[in-house]
Amino acid sequence: MVKYELFYFHMAARAEPIRAILDYANVNWTNRAPKEWPAEKDSTPFGQLPVFTETYDQGGQLVLTESQAIERYLARKFGLYGFHPVTDVRIDIVTSQWETVMNFYYGSLFVKSQEEFFKGVFLAQAKILFVKHGEQLAKQGNGYYVGDKITWADLVGYVFLAQIKEGPYYDEELKTLAEPLEKYLVATLEKDPNFQRYQTLSKARLAQ
Ligand SMILES: N[C@@H](CCC(=O)N[C@@H](CS)C(=O)NCC(=O)O)C(=O)O
Structure with a gap:
Protein backbone atom coordinates (compact mmCIF):
# COMPACT_ATOMS: atom_id res chain seq x y z
CA MET A 1 0.00 0.00 0.00
CA GLY A 79 -7.30 9.17 -14.66
CA LEU A 80 -7.95 12.92 -14.70
CA TYR A 81 -5.46 13.91 -17.39
CA GLY A 82 -6.02 13.68 -21.16
CA PHE A 83 -5.92 10.54 -23.26
CA HIS A 84 -3.64 11.85 -26.03
CA PRO A 85 -0.81 14.43 -26.32
CA VAL A 86 -3.32 16.88 -27.84
CA THR A 87 -5.85 16.58 -25.02
CA ASP A 88 -2.99 16.70 -22.49
CA VAL A 89 -1.69 19.97 -23.91
CA ARG A 90 -5.18 21.49 -23.99
CA ILE A 91 -5.53 20.65 -20.31
CA ASP A 92 -2.07 22.16 -19.65
CA ILE A 93 -3.09 25.39 -21.36
CA VAL A 94 -6.18 25.79 -19.17
CA THR A 95 -4.35 24.97 -15.93
CA SER A 96 -1.42 27.29 -16.79
CA GLN A 97 -3.77 30.17 -17.55
CA TRP A 98 -5.48 29.70 -14.21
CA GLU A 99 -2.15 29.45 -12.40
CA THR A 100 -0.93 32.70 -13.94
CA VAL A 101 -4.06 34.56 -12.85
CA MET A 102 -3.86 33.05 -9.36
CA ASN A 103 -0.19 34.02 -8.95
CA PHE A 104 -1.23 37.67 -9.30
CA TYR A 105 -4.27 37.07 -7.07
CA TYR A 106 -2.15 35.63 -4.24
CA GLY A 107 0.40 38.42 -4.80
CA SER A 108 -2.34 40.99 -4.23
CA LEU A 109 -3.41 39.29 -1.00
CA PHE A 110 -0.03 38.41 0.48
CA VAL A 111 2.56 40.90 -0.89
CA LYS A 112 1.25 44.00 0.86
CA SER A 113 3.99 46.32 -0.51
CA GLN A 114 2.84 45.62 -4.09
CA GLU A 115 -0.84 44.97 -3.49
CA GLU A 116 -2.07 47.51 -6.07
CA PHE A 117 0.25 46.27 -8.81
CA PHE A 118 -0.78 42.64 -8.31
CA LYS A 119 -4.46 43.54 -8.02
CA GLY A 120 -4.33 45.49 -11.31
CA VAL A 121 -2.70 42.67 -13.25
CA PHE A 122 -4.94 40.07 -11.61
CA LEU A 123 -8.10 41.93 -12.61
CA ALA A 124 -6.94 42.51 -16.19
CA GLN A 125 -5.96 38.87 -16.67
CA ALA A 126 -8.95 37.41 -14.81
CA LYS A 127 -11.32 39.30 -17.12
CA ILE A 128 -9.61 37.88 -20.21
CA LEU A 129 -9.64 34.40 -18.68
CA PHE A 130 -13.34 34.55 -17.76
CA VAL A 131 -14.29 35.67 -21.27
CA LYS A 132 -12.05 33.23 -23.16
CA HIS A 133 -12.74 30.24 -20.93
CA GLY A 134 -16.46 31.04 -21.04
CA GLU A 135 -16.27 30.90 -24.85
CA GLN A 136 -14.35 27.61 -24.74
CA LEU A 137 -16.86 26.04 -22.35
CA ALA A 138 -19.85 27.31 -24.38
CA LYS A 139 -18.32 25.86 -27.54
CA GLN A 140 -17.72 22.53 -25.81
CA GLY A 141 -21.28 22.67 -24.49
CA ASN A 142 -20.95 19.64 -22.18
CA GLY A 143 -19.60 21.34 -19.06
CA TYR A 144 -16.00 20.19 -19.54
CA TYR A 145 -13.01 22.19 -20.76
CA VAL A 146 -11.56 19.30 -22.76
CA GLY A 147 -13.16 16.15 -24.19
CA ASP A 148 -16.28 14.56 -22.81
CA LYS A 149 -15.36 13.76 -19.22
CA ILE A 150 -14.06 15.59 -16.20
CA THR A 151 -10.32 16.33 -16.13
CA TRP A 152 -7.78 18.12 -13.97
CA ALA A 153 -8.58 21.32 -15.94
CA ASP A 154 -12.19 21.32 -14.70
CA LEU A 155 -11.15 20.81 -11.08
CA VAL A 156 -8.62 23.64 -11.32
CA GLY A 157 -11.19 25.96 -12.91
CA TYR A 158 -13.80 25.21 -10.27
CA VAL A 159 -11.60 25.56 -7.19
CA PHE A 160 -9.81 28.72 -8.32
CA LEU A 161 -13.07 30.36 -9.40
CA ALA A 162 -14.48 29.48 -5.96
CA GLN A 163 -11.54 31.25 -4.30
CA ILE A 164 -12.01 34.38 -6.42
CA LYS A 165 -15.76 34.35 -5.64
CA GLU A 166 -15.01 34.35 -1.90
CA GLY A 167 -12.30 37.02 -2.20
CA PRO A 168 -12.32 40.83 -2.18
CA TYR A 169 -12.54 41.57 -5.94
CA TYR A 170 -15.64 39.68 -7.03
CA ASP A 171 -17.74 42.62 -8.17
CA GLU A 172 -20.71 42.78 -10.57
CA GLU A 173 -18.43 42.97 -13.61
CA LEU A 174 -16.52 39.79 -12.75
CA LYS A 175 -19.75 38.09 -11.75
CA THR A 176 -21.29 38.84 -15.16
CA LEU A 177 -18.16 37.70 -17.00
CA ALA A 178 -18.20 34.46 -14.98
CA GLU A 179 -21.76 33.54 -16.03
CA PRO A 180 -20.70 30.98 -18.70
CA LEU A 181 -18.25 29.42 -16.23
CA GLU A 182 -21.13 29.05 -13.77
CA LYS A 183 -23.55 27.77 -16.39
CA TYR A 184 -21.28 25.08 -17.85
CA LEU A 185 -18.43 24.22 -15.49
CA VAL A 186 -19.83 24.90 -12.01
CA ALA A 187 -23.27 23.43 -12.74
CA THR A 188 -21.77 20.25 -14.23
CA LEU A 189 -19.30 19.59 -11.44
CA GLU A 190 -21.79 20.27 -8.67
CA LYS A 191 -24.01 17.47 -10.02
CA ASP A 192 -21.16 14.94 -9.99
CA PRO A 193 -21.23 12.67 -6.86
N1 LIG B 1 5.50 27.63 -7.57
C1 LIG B 1 5.22 27.12 -6.26
C2 LIG B 1 4.91 28.29 -5.34
C3 LIG B 1 4.77 27.82 -3.92
C4 LIG B 1 4.50 28.96 -2.98
O1 LIG B 1 4.53 30.15 -3.34
N2 LIG B 1 4.22 28.59 -1.72
C5 LIG B 1 3.93 29.56 -0.70
C6 LIG B 1 2.51 29.39 -0.18
S1 LIG B 1 1.32 29.51 -1.46
C7 LIG B 1 4.88 29.32 0.47
O2 LIG B 1 5.33 28.22 0.72
N3 LIG B 1 5.13 30.39 1.23
C8 LIG B 1 5.93 30.33 2.42
C9 LIG B 1 7.37 30.65 2.18
O3 LIG B 1 7.79 30.92 1.02
O4 LIG B 1 8.11 30.65 3.16
C10 LIG B 1 4.05 26.13 -6.32
O5 LIG B 1 3.16 26.30 -7.16
O6 LIG B 1 4.02 25.16 -5.55
Missing part, protein backbone atom coordinates in the same frame (compact mmCIF):
# COMPACT_ATOMS: atom_id res chain seq x y z
CA VAL A 2 1.05 3.57 -0.65
CA LYS A 3 0.52 6.34 1.92
CA TYR A 4 -0.17 9.81 0.56
CA GLU A 5 0.43 13.03 2.48
CA LEU A 6 -0.11 16.64 1.48
CA PHE A 7 1.79 19.24 3.50
CA TYR A 8 0.37 22.76 3.16
CA PHE A 9 -0.91 25.68 5.19
CA HIS A 10 -4.40 25.49 6.71
CA MET A 11 -6.05 27.20 3.74
CA ALA A 12 -7.33 26.35 0.27
CA ALA A 13 -5.06 28.49 -1.97
CA ARG A 14 -2.50 26.62 -4.11
CA ALA A 15 -3.10 23.20 -2.55
CA GLU A 16 -6.80 23.00 -3.28
CA PRO A 17 -6.54 21.50 -6.79
CA ILE A 18 -4.37 18.73 -5.31
CA ARG A 19 -6.97 18.06 -2.63
CA ALA A 20 -9.75 18.10 -5.23
CA ILE A 21 -7.96 15.52 -7.40
CA LEU A 22 -7.33 13.22 -4.41
CA ASP A 23 -10.89 13.43 -3.09
CA TYR A 24 -12.44 13.18 -6.55
CA ALA A 25 -10.44 9.98 -7.11
CA ASN A 26 -11.48 8.75 -3.62
CA VAL A 27 -7.87 8.37 -2.49
CA ASN A 28 -7.12 7.83 1.19
CA TRP A 29 -4.66 10.64 2.05
CA THR A 30 -3.47 12.76 4.97
CA ASN A 31 -3.66 16.53 5.10
CA ARG A 32 -0.90 18.06 7.26
CA ALA A 33 -0.28 21.72 8.13
CA PRO A 34 2.95 23.17 9.53
CA LYS A 35 3.07 23.74 13.29
CA GLU A 36 5.90 26.28 13.14
CA TRP A 37 6.62 27.06 9.51
CA PRO A 38 9.91 29.05 9.81
CA ALA A 39 11.51 26.09 11.61
CA GLU A 40 10.09 23.59 9.09
CA LYS A 41 10.90 25.55 5.93
CA ASP A 42 14.45 24.23 5.51
CA SER A 43 13.29 20.61 5.74
CA THR A 44 11.27 20.99 2.52
CA PRO A 45 12.81 20.40 -0.93
CA PHE A 46 12.46 24.03 -2.12
CA GLY A 47 11.61 26.00 1.03
CA GLN A 48 7.94 26.25 0.04
CA LEU A 49 4.64 24.42 0.28
CA PRO A 50 2.82 22.41 -0.99
CA VAL A 51 4.92 19.28 -0.60
CA PHE A 52 3.37 15.94 -1.53
CA THR A 53 4.81 12.66 -0.26
CA GLU A 54 4.17 9.06 -1.23
CA THR A 55 5.51 6.50 1.26
CA TYR A 56 5.82 2.90 0.14
CA ASP A 57 5.26 -0.21 2.26
CA GLN A 58 8.45 -1.82 1.03
CA GLY A 59 10.36 1.36 2.01
CA GLY A 60 11.24 4.53 0.19
CA GLN A 61 9.46 7.78 -0.51
CA LEU A 62 8.64 10.06 -3.40
CA VAL A 63 8.76 13.68 -2.22
CA LEU A 64 7.32 16.22 -4.67
CA THR A 65 7.13 19.99 -4.74
CA GLU A 66 5.53 22.56 -7.13
CA SER A 67 1.74 22.51 -7.08
CA GLN A 68 1.20 22.14 -10.82
CA ALA A 69 3.75 19.33 -11.15
CA ILE A 70 2.06 17.50 -8.26
CA GLU A 71 -1.39 18.03 -9.81
CA ARG A 72 -0.25 16.79 -13.22
CA TYR A 73 1.35 13.70 -11.66
CA LEU A 74 -1.79 12.87 -9.68
CA ALA A 75 -4.14 13.64 -12.57
CA ARG A 76 -2.14 11.22 -14.72
CA LYS A 77 -2.10 8.59 -11.99
CA PHE A 78 -5.82 8.81 -11.17
CA ASN A 194 -17.43 12.35 -6.84
CA PHE A 195 -17.12 16.11 -6.87
CA GLN A 196 -19.75 16.39 -4.14
CA ARG A 197 -17.59 14.10 -1.99
CA TYR A 198 -14.66 16.50 -2.46
CA GLN A 199 -16.87 19.46 -1.52
CA THR A 200 -18.05 17.81 1.70
CA LEU A 201 -14.53 16.77 2.71
CA SER A 202 -13.11 20.18 1.81
CA LYS A 203 -15.67 22.05 3.94
CA ALA A 204 -14.96 19.78 6.90
CA ARG A 205 -11.18 20.22 6.54
CA LEU A 206 -11.30 24.00 6.40
CA ALA A 207 -13.70 24.15 9.38
CA GLN A 208 -11.22 22.23 11.59
Whole structure:
Protein backbone atom coordinates (compact mmCIF):
# COMPACT_ATOMS: atom_id res chain seq x y z
CA MET A 1 0.00 0.00 0.00
CA VAL A 2 1.05 3.57 -0.65
CA LYS A 3 0.52 6.34 1.92
CA TYR A 4 -0.17 9.81 0.56
CA GLU A 5 0.43 13.03 2.48
CA LEU A 6 -0.11 16.64 1.48
CA PHE A 7 1.79 19.24 3.50
CA TYR A 8 0.37 22.76 3.16
CA PHE A 9 -0.91 25.68 5.19
CA HIS A 10 -4.40 25.49 6.71
CA MET A 11 -6.05 27.20 3.74
CA ALA A 12 -7.33 26.35 0.27
CA ALA A 13 -5.06 28.49 -1.97
CA ARG A 14 -2.50 26.62 -4.11
CA ALA A 15 -3.10 23.20 -2.55
CA GLU A 16 -6.80 23.00 -3.28
CA PRO A 17 -6.54 21.50 -6.79
CA ILE A 18 -4.37 18.73 -5.31
CA ARG A 19 -6.97 18.06 -2.63
CA ALA A 20 -9.75 18.10 -5.23
CA ILE A 21 -7.96 15.52 -7.40
CA LEU A 22 -7.33 13.22 -4.41
CA ASP A 23 -10.89 13.43 -3.09
CA TYR A 24 -12.44 13.18 -6.55
CA ALA A 25 -10.44 9.98 -7.11
CA ASN A 26 -11.48 8.75 -3.62
CA VAL A 27 -7.87 8.37 -2.49
CA ASN A 28 -7.12 7.83 1.19
CA TRP A 29 -4.66 10.64 2.05
CA THR A 30 -3.47 12.76 4.97
CA ASN A 31 -3.66 16.53 5.10
CA ARG A 32 -0.90 18.06 7.26
CA ALA A 33 -0.28 21.72 8.13
CA PRO A 34 2.95 23.17 9.53
CA LYS A 35 3.07 23.74 13.29
CA GLU A 36 5.90 26.28 13.14
CA TRP A 37 6.62 27.06 9.51
CA PRO A 38 9.91 29.05 9.81
CA ALA A 39 11.51 26.09 11.61
CA GLU A 40 10.09 23.59 9.09
CA LYS A 41 10.90 25.55 5.93
CA ASP A 42 14.45 24.23 5.51
CA SER A 43 13.29 20.61 5.74
CA THR A 44 11.27 20.99 2.52
CA PRO A 45 12.81 20.40 -0.93
CA PHE A 46 12.46 24.03 -2.12
CA GLY A 47 11.61 26.00 1.03
CA GLN A 48 7.94 26.25 0.04
CA LEU A 49 4.64 24.42 0.28
CA PRO A 50 2.82 22.41 -0.99
CA VAL A 51 4.92 19.28 -0.60
CA PHE A 52 3.37 15.94 -1.53
CA THR A 53 4.81 12.66 -0.26
CA GLU A 54 4.17 9.06 -1.23
CA THR A 55 5.51 6.50 1.26
CA TYR A 56 5.82 2.90 0.14
CA ASP A 57 5.26 -0.21 2.26
CA GLN A 58 8.45 -1.82 1.03
CA GLY A 59 10.36 1.36 2.01
CA GLY A 60 11.24 4.53 0.19
CA GLN A 61 9.46 7.78 -0.51
CA LEU A 62 8.64 10.06 -3.40
CA VAL A 63 8.76 13.68 -2.22
CA LEU A 64 7.32 16.22 -4.67
CA THR A 65 7.13 19.99 -4.74
CA GLU A 66 5.53 22.56 -7.13
CA SER A 67 1.74 22.51 -7.08
CA GLN A 68 1.20 22.14 -10.82
CA ALA A 69 3.75 19.33 -11.15
CA ILE A 70 2.06 17.50 -8.26
CA GLU A 71 -1.39 18.03 -9.81
CA ARG A 72 -0.25 16.79 -13.22
CA TYR A 73 1.35 13.70 -11.66
CA LEU A 74 -1.79 12.87 -9.68
CA ALA A 75 -4.14 13.64 -12.57
CA ARG A 76 -2.14 11.22 -14.72
CA LYS A 77 -2.10 8.59 -11.99
CA PHE A 78 -5.82 8.81 -11.17
CA GLY A 79 -7.30 9.17 -14.66
CA LEU A 80 -7.95 12.92 -14.70
CA TYR A 81 -5.46 13.91 -17.39
CA GLY A 82 -6.02 13.68 -21.16
CA PHE A 83 -5.92 10.54 -23.26
CA HIS A 84 -3.64 11.85 -26.03
CA PRO A 85 -0.81 14.43 -26.32
CA VAL A 86 -3.32 16.88 -27.84
CA THR A 87 -5.85 16.58 -25.02
CA ASP A 88 -2.99 16.70 -22.49
CA VAL A 89 -1.69 19.97 -23.91
CA ARG A 90 -5.18 21.49 -23.99
CA ILE A 91 -5.53 20.65 -20.31
CA ASP A 92 -2.07 22.16 -19.65
CA ILE A 93 -3.09 25.39 -21.36
CA VAL A 94 -6.18 25.79 -19.17
CA THR A 95 -4.35 24.97 -15.93
CA SER A 96 -1.42 27.29 -16.79
CA GLN A 97 -3.77 30.17 -17.55
CA TRP A 98 -5.48 29.70 -14.21
CA GLU A 99 -2.15 29.45 -12.40
CA THR A 100 -0.93 32.70 -13.94
CA VAL A 101 -4.06 34.56 -12.85
CA MET A 102 -3.86 33.05 -9.36
CA ASN A 103 -0.19 34.02 -8.95
CA PHE A 104 -1.23 37.67 -9.30
CA TYR A 105 -4.27 37.07 -7.07
CA TYR A 106 -2.15 35.63 -4.24
CA GLY A 107 0.40 38.42 -4.80
CA SER A 108 -2.34 40.99 -4.23
CA LEU A 109 -3.41 39.29 -1.00
CA PHE A 110 -0.03 38.41 0.48
CA VAL A 111 2.56 40.90 -0.89
CA LYS A 112 1.25 44.00 0.86
CA SER A 113 3.99 46.32 -0.51
CA GLN A 114 2.84 45.62 -4.09
CA GLU A 115 -0.84 44.97 -3.49
CA GLU A 116 -2.07 47.51 -6.07
CA PHE A 117 0.25 46.27 -8.81
CA PHE A 118 -0.78 42.64 -8.31
CA LYS A 119 -4.46 43.54 -8.02
CA GLY A 120 -4.33 45.49 -11.31
CA VAL A 121 -2.70 42.67 -13.25
CA PHE A 122 -4.94 40.07 -11.61
CA LEU A 123 -8.10 41.93 -12.61
CA ALA A 124 -6.94 42.51 -16.19
CA GLN A 125 -5.96 38.87 -16.67
CA ALA A 126 -8.95 37.41 -14.81
CA LYS A 127 -11.32 39.30 -17.12
CA ILE A 128 -9.61 37.88 -20.21
CA LEU A 129 -9.64 34.40 -18.68
CA PHE A 130 -13.34 34.55 -17.76
CA VAL A 131 -14.29 35.67 -21.27
CA LYS A 132 -12.05 33.23 -23.16
CA HIS A 133 -12.74 30.24 -20.93
CA GLY A 134 -16.46 31.04 -21.04
CA GLU A 135 -16.27 30.90 -24.85
CA GLN A 136 -14.35 27.61 -24.74
CA LEU A 137 -16.86 26.04 -22.35
CA ALA A 138 -19.85 27.31 -24.38
CA LYS A 139 -18.32 25.86 -27.54
CA GLN A 140 -17.72 22.53 -25.81
CA GLY A 141 -21.28 22.67 -24.49
CA ASN A 142 -20.95 19.64 -22.18
CA GLY A 143 -19.60 21.34 -19.06
CA TYR A 144 -16.00 20.19 -19.54
CA TYR A 145 -13.01 22.19 -20.76
CA VAL A 146 -11.56 19.30 -22.76
CA GLY A 147 -13.16 16.15 -24.19
CA ASP A 148 -16.28 14.56 -22.81
CA LYS A 149 -15.36 13.76 -19.22
CA ILE A 150 -14.06 15.59 -16.20
CA THR A 151 -10.32 16.33 -16.13
CA TRP A 152 -7.78 18.12 -13.97
CA ALA A 153 -8.58 21.32 -15.94
CA ASP A 154 -12.19 21.32 -14.70
CA LEU A 155 -11.15 20.81 -11.08
CA VAL A 156 -8.62 23.64 -11.32
CA GLY A 157 -11.19 25.96 -12.91
CA TYR A 158 -13.80 25.21 -10.27
CA VAL A 159 -11.60 25.56 -7.19
CA PHE A 160 -9.81 28.72 -8.32
CA LEU A 161 -13.07 30.36 -9.40
CA ALA A 162 -14.48 29.48 -5.96
CA GLN A 163 -11.54 31.25 -4.30
CA ILE A 164 -12.01 34.38 -6.42
CA LYS A 165 -15.76 34.35 -5.64
CA GLU A 166 -15.01 34.35 -1.90
CA GLY A 167 -12.30 37.02 -2.20
CA PRO A 168 -12.32 40.83 -2.18
CA TYR A 169 -12.54 41.57 -5.94
CA TYR A 170 -15.64 39.68 -7.03
CA ASP A 171 -17.74 42.62 -8.17
CA GLU A 172 -20.71 42.78 -10.57
CA GLU A 173 -18.43 42.97 -13.61
CA LEU A 174 -16.52 39.79 -12.75
CA LYS A 175 -19.75 38.09 -11.75
CA THR A 176 -21.29 38.84 -15.16
CA LEU A 177 -18.16 37.70 -17.00
CA ALA A 178 -18.20 34.46 -14.98
CA GLU A 179 -21.76 33.54 -16.03
CA PRO A 180 -20.70 30.98 -18.70
CA LEU A 181 -18.25 29.42 -16.23
CA GLU A 182 -21.13 29.05 -13.77
CA LYS A 183 -23.55 27.77 -16.39
CA TYR A 184 -21.28 25.08 -17.85
CA LEU A 185 -18.43 24.22 -15.49
CA VAL A 186 -19.83 24.90 -12.01
CA ALA A 187 -23.27 23.43 -12.74
CA THR A 188 -21.77 20.25 -14.23
CA LEU A 189 -19.30 19.59 -11.44
CA GLU A 190 -21.79 20.27 -8.67
CA LYS A 191 -24.01 17.47 -10.02
CA ASP A 192 -21.16 14.94 -9.99
CA PRO A 193 -21.23 12.67 -6.86
CA ASN A 194 -17.43 12.35 -6.84
CA PHE A 195 -17.12 16.11 -6.87
CA GLN A 196 -19.75 16.39 -4.14
CA ARG A 197 -17.59 14.10 -1.99
CA TYR A 198 -14.66 16.50 -2.46
CA GLN A 199 -16.87 19.46 -1.52
CA THR A 200 -18.05 17.81 1.70
CA LEU A 201 -14.53 16.77 2.71
CA SER A 202 -13.11 20.18 1.81
CA LYS A 203 -15.67 22.05 3.94
CA ALA A 204 -14.96 19.78 6.90
CA ARG A 205 -11.18 20.22 6.54
CA LEU A 206 -11.30 24.00 6.40
CA ALA A 207 -13.70 24.15 9.38
CA GLN A 208 -11.22 22.23 11.59
N1 LIG B 1 5.50 27.63 -7.57
C1 LIG B 1 5.22 27.12 -6.26
C2 LIG B 1 4.91 28.29 -5.34
C3 LIG B 1 4.77 27.82 -3.92
C4 LIG B 1 4.50 28.96 -2.98
O1 LIG B 1 4.53 30.15 -3.34
N2 LIG B 1 4.22 28.59 -1.72
C5 LIG B 1 3.93 29.56 -0.70
C6 LIG B 1 2.51 29.39 -0.18
S1 LIG B 1 1.32 29.51 -1.46
C7 LIG B 1 4.88 29.32 0.47
O2 LIG B 1 5.33 28.22 0.72
N3 LIG B 1 5.13 30.39 1.23
C8 LIG B 1 5.93 30.33 2.42
C9 LIG B 1 7.37 30.65 2.18
O3 LIG B 1 7.79 30.92 1.02
O4 LIG B 1 8.11 30.65 3.16
C10 LIG B 1 4.05 26.13 -6.32
O5 LIG B 1 3.16 26.30 -7.16
O6 LIG B 1 4.02 25.16 -5.55
